[in-house]
Amino acid sequence: MSVLRCVDPGPLATVQDRGRIGWQRFGVSVAGAMDPVGLALANLLVGNPPDAAAVEVTLSGGVWEVEADSARLAFAGADIASSIDGRPAASHRAHTLKRGQRLTIGALVGSARGYLSVAGGFRLVPVLGSISTHLRSKIGGADGGPLRSGQELPLVRDTAPSDADLAFDASLLPSPPPRYRAIPGPQDDAFTREGIETLFAAVYTVTTEADRMGMRLAGPKIAHAGGYNIISDGIAPGSIQVPGAGLPIVLFADRQTTGGYPKIATVVSADLGFLARCRPGDQIRFERTDLAGAARLRKDLADRLARLAASLFPARLPAALDSATLLAHNLVDGVTDGLAPP
């Protein structure tokens, strides 16, 4: 059986696709990729559908070994200094690895999370229609848990596609917004006017209590108009809930389906994946928008991703070569072989 072996998962690695859609009425969290743009880019590079399952890594990308005749891998969503069998590997492109070769991803730069895709995807059994891992429910992925050292992920393909590895123009990558746009509601009436102004004026710091479920922020307290208990209702992605202590918590992919703290505003869908890139210590601000504003942001992001997809080209050697780059490319099958030094 062809597998991708997890040699070292880094701090947290889970299998994620677009999420488990349609089961929130039974209390089942959606889960799925925290940064759908990163997931889409990693899949784009290996020719998968944009929301196919990939490995989501956190803070550091770990070490992965191919146990197949060959496999095409790509990493996206964060900057990295990766290597293949110890030799530097170029970013923003796919790499075809042979049996026994190891991809070491290293520390992530510019995002807390990144995505490792494999052409053809993983041969895993969906739970309630998705192979996304939901850690708290212990469902999805290979066994419902985070990936562990030595664990094997079965692959659909035994060999990499025969065409060239693809790369994209990194200058086209969308950049995070200066402020995260949010629409007031559904319980903005549970806060004072000053409380809402605080949310949109203050600088908040991402705390260490930030995971796939929620991100606790530190900063100015937000005043409730009355109590801080509501009758539990549904929670949308990007909901900013404010418990009694007055500090906001942004809710992400692994969020509970319902909850009883008032939700002052909701981060718009186009910005939520960028917010998920933040790590403890990062400072963030929110900005008020509305449905029309959110639609413009969605369109801008979709246009950028379309341009990136259109920029895909067969990976070639950069104009200026150092020996390490040459060696890295030399390990890769296909188009670059002919350029290897004698």
Added chain:
Amino acid sequence: MSDAGFRLLSAGDTALTVELGEAVDPRINARVLSLDRALAAEAPPGIVETVPTYRSLQIHFDPERLDIEAFAARIGMLVASLDDEPPPGRTWTVPVVYGGEHGIDLEATAGRIDLSTDELIALHLAGDYRVYMIGFQPGFAYLGGLDPRLHLPRRETPRLKTPAGTISIGGIQAAVASIEAPSGWHLLGRTPVRAFDPARADPFLFRVGDRIRFERISADDYTSLARRVADEGWRPACEAA
């Protein structure tokens, strides 16, 4: 808010909430379920999924496919003719061990409302509870019917980890938890019953509209029942509607 009143609440650019009342009330909950059925029957394009809760229906949608203004108007028409008769439900008897390591907030909670722990347990046991929604975690049952003397604010800061099977109260609600999870509620006890088991043919034990009665068991009973749950897939008794 009048009986037929409703509010459309924004929940970002991919969800909205139709709020049909502000109380834990079987008739409001019945109207939520009625709206949910009406939408399922119409299946408007762009609706991704719906989540019925105590007094509101959350609607997740694809903003590129749903005409939000036309949809809001349609909601207004549907709300005018909802059924407020609660659906018949099954009745479950759920065993609970109270206090100690299984219910770490029992004593403090009793102290806050000047009751002995036995008095608090008696009030909790006396309730005739109804499952108003399944949410928060797979199979987690939110219950209405908590004695008003046990209505307490939630903890200011939620606990990051509470065990599977936790029996808790928060605000005017009571609950049977299914899996380990964070919680801001007061933990009174624990049941060995598994409300969610993905390996079971029917992964979710309780349904909205079911009734639940609690039955006090000892810590030893808890241990032996938990073993039967693990070994034989034991489930509690259930009477049809």
